[in-house]
Amino acid sequence: MRIDVVTIFPGYLAPLRESLLGRAADAGLIEVALHDLRSWTHDVHQTVDDAPYGGGPGMVMRPQVWGEALDAVIASDSRPPRLVVPAPAGRSFTQATARAYATEQRLVFACGRYEGIDQRVVDHYSRQFPVDEVSIGDYVLVGGEAAVLVIVEAVARLLPGVLGNPRSAAEDSFSDGLLEGPAYTRPEVWRGQAVPEVLRSGNHGAIARWRRDRALERTAKRRPDLLAALPEDRLDAADQAF
Numbered sequence: 001m002r003i004d005v006v007t008i009f010p011g012y013l014a015p016l017r018e019s020l021l022g023r024a025a026d027a028g029l030i031e032v033a034l035h036d037l038r039s040w041t042h043d044v045h046q047t048v049d050d051a052p053y054g055g056g057p058g059m060v061m062r063p064q065v066w067g068e069a070l071d072a073v074i075a076s077d078s079r080p081p082r083l084v085v086p087a088p089a090g091r092s093f094t095q096a097t098a099r100a101y102a103t104e105q106r107l108v109f110a111c112g113r114y115e116g117i118d119q120r121v122v123d124h125y126s127r128q129f130p131v132d133e134v135s136i137g138d139y140v141l142v143g144g145e146a147a148v149l150v151i152v153e154a155v156a157r158l159l160p161g162v163l164g165n166p167r168s169a170a171e172d173s174f175s176d177g178l179l180e181g182p183a184y185t186r187p188e189v190w191r192g193q194a195v196p197e198v199l200r201s202g203n204h205g206a207i208a209r210w211r212r213d214r215a216l217e218r219t220a221k222r223r224p225d226l227l228a229a230l231p232e233d234r235l236d237a238a239d240q241a242f
């Protein structure tokens with residue numbers, strides 16, 4: 001998969017080259033290219049924003065700069081892109097979104113700062129490619145860069161070969177619609193707290209039942225919205241009501 005990120009703070013995205021993602025890049029599983037938006041300005045101040053029409057606080061990013069940048073970046077690789085614009089007003093980015101993005105050949109991220117990017121940029125490119133405005137949560141960041149780090153990590157870990165142990169991506173939270181229950185490792189007793197007996201019993205049926213009960217219990221307590229959203233057939237008869 002090829003990932004392009006257009007941003008006025010390319011340094012912010014340096015972590016994409018570290019650790020897990022660094023190894024994936026070295027293995028050729030992911031190609032990450034960072035582009036400084038200011039490279040497509042033509043004035044001495046490298047202006048990327050301007051006052052909003054209709055007044056109001058803050059600044060809006062100019063369409064001309066974004067148009068030249070995205071035209072150039074998109075043309076730099078033949079793979080058809082999905083354009084992703086992280087924004088607080090975007091559709092919620094979820095594990096399902098991550099799974100969908102993991103099937104794409106190429107993602108081009110446009111990082112907005114200030115009060116966002118002139119709407120005509122998204123409208124223009126939506127006529128040629130899939131364009132998603134996505135939000136990673138109901139809070140306001142200064143720009144889209146942190147969201148790109150989150151999205152790329154959530155997507156990359158689903159790519160075959162990126163994670164050491166592929167099973168964990170399939171079994172982690174949200175994959176079956178429930179939150180993951182508690183996890184334990186050695187020692188058996190730590191500061192007077194023992195690991196739940198069932199986990200040391202070797203009885204795989206009982207262990208699976210215990211884990212599911214803990215996942216249901218935790219989901220009911222912390223994220224009843226996820227429980228309510230579960231399709232009917234996902235709860236089997238043995239799932240007591242939590």
Ligand SMILES: Nc1ncccc1[N+](=O)[O-]
Nearest residue numbers: 086087135136141143147
């Ligand atoms: N929440 C956000 N705030 C600013 C930019 C992007 C954002 N997001 O969630 O993608």
